[in-house]
Amino acid sequence: MPLKEMEAKPLNRDHGYPLRVVVPGVIGARSVKWLEEINIIAEECQGFFMQKDYKMFPPSVNWDNIDWSTRRPQMDFPVQVKISGYAASGGGRGIERVDVSIDGGKTWMEASRYQKSGVPYISDHASSDKWAWVFFEVTVDICHSTEIIAKAVDSSANVQPEKVEDIWNLRGILNTSWHRVKVQASHSNM
Ligand SMILES: Nc1nc2c(c(=O)[nH]1)N[C@H]1C(S)=C(S)[C@@H](COP(=O)(O)O)O[C@H]1N2
Numbered sequence: 588m589p590l591k592e593m594e595a596k597p598l599n600r601d602h603g604y605p606l607r608v609v610v611p612g613v614i615g616a617r618s619v620k621w622l623e624e625i626n627i628i629a630e631e632c633q634g635f636f637m638q639k640d641y642k643m644f645p646p647s648v649n650w651d652n653i654d655w656s657t658r659r660p661q662m663d664f665p666v667q668v669k670i671s672g673y674a675a676s677g678g679g680r681g682i683e684r685v686d687v688s689i690d691g692g693k694t695w696m697e698a699s700r701y702q703k704s705g706v707p708y709i710s711d712h713a714s715s716d717k718w719a720w721v722f723f724e725v726t727v728d729i730c731h732s733t734e735i736i737a738k739a740v741d742s743s744a745n746v747q748p749e750k751v752e753d754i755w756n757l758r759g760i761l762n763t764s765w766h767r768v769k770v771q772a773s774h775s776n777m
């Protein structure tokens with residue numbers, strides 16, 4: 588579908604003004620910006636980005652042994668999930684960072700943070716916002732059953748502990764251990 592607007596505003600040059608084609612369900616690389624013409628052709632396009640860029644190779648392939656012709660151009664993308672939540676620390680401390688893992692804590696990515704929708708959060712600005720929840724979100728590809736983990740770091744570098752066992756106490760209070768959510772893939776190809 589042709590696109591002239593983005594988020595209800597006129598499309599800007601960086602994103603393809605005056606005209607961009609958007610291909611739903613397909614990787615962004617195929618949504619051509621600054622569209623000039625469309626050719627209907629019988630053969631697969633031989634352009635650089637179809638033949639020598641967005642293709643998925645197995646782990647054994649590197650820049651020295653790559654043979655581009657052995658794989659198809661990537662068209663669809665895998666299922667994507669938006670992970671969101673809120674973080675808060677005591678005493679008016681800001682939230683320095685929220686880390687999210689989708690492999691049980693082996694690797695982490697940093698979530699984006701905000702308090703007002705669309706306004707990036709700055710953890711050290713002097714404002715009463717620090718006394719309130721900080722929302723976070725990150726979009727990830729998930730293609731098999733896994734465990735999603737989120738942990739926050741506050742402006743004094745306090746970090747949520749990994750396990751409840753590490754902070755066990757008689758009353759069972761202050762259990763701020765990593766929040767874990769198990770996700771079960773339901774598709775047969777996951
Ligand atoms: N004309 C043109 N369109 C293009 C590209 C390009 O280099 N030239 N890059 C593609 C790639 S690889 C991506 S990821 C998206 C990025 O779009 P965005 O800048 O709006 O996020 O544009 C796609 N469309």
Ligand SMILES: [Mo]
Nearest residue numbers: 615616617641
């Ligand atoms: Mo891209």
